[in-house]
Amino acid sequence: MTYVVNDSCIRCKFMDCVEVCPVDCFYEGENMLVIHPDECIDCGVCEPECPVEAIKPDTDPGLEKWLSLNAEYAKVWPNITAKKEPPADHKEWEGVEGKEQYFSPEPGTGN
Numbered sequence: 502m503t504y505v506v507n508d509s510c511i512r513c514k515f516m517d518c519v520e521v522c523p524v525d526c527f528y529e530g531e532n533m534l535v536i537h538p539d540e541c542i543d544c545g546v547c548e549p550e551c552p553v554e555a556i557k558p559d560t561d562p563g564l565e566k567w568l569s570l571n572a573e574y575a576k577v578w579p580n581i582t583a584k585k586e587p588p589a590d591h592k593e594w595e596g597v598e599g600k601e602q603y604f605s606p607e608p609g610t611g612n
């Protein structure tokens with residue numbers, strides 16, 4: 502089992518989650534974060550930290566696609582362990598449904 506970041510994170514990227522992860526397994530894309538499924542120890546500490554409920558256990562239904570995406574991009578995006586400023590327009594994207602279309606495969610800058 503692992504925890505997975507879904508499209509609720511896209512363009513929100515508050516990064517409250519990264520500071521609590523004991524094994525530093527978050528990776529940063531241009532407009533969302535992912536969790537490395539092989540590094541996550543399933544502690545669940547990050548789940549309640551996310552204000553937009555973007556972090557889910559992979560036992561939740563319908564997350565297969567996001568689990569694959571997390572696994573794929575955790576290998577190529579930079580590690581992130583410290584909170585940064587969210588995008589200036591993040592409030593406008595909070596709670597917006599169907600943000601998958603805005604996913605960017607480009608990496609973030611990490612830390």
Ligand code: SF4
Pocket residue numbers: 506509510511513514515516517518519533534550551552553554555556
């Ligand atoms: S707290 Fe939630 S929205 Fe923010 S970066 Fe983490 S997973 Fe994404």
Ligand code: SF4
Pocket residue numbers: 504521522523524525526527536540541542543544545546547548
């Ligand atoms: S469940 Fe624990 S180990 Fe996994 S990403 Fe969240 S804080 Fe990190």
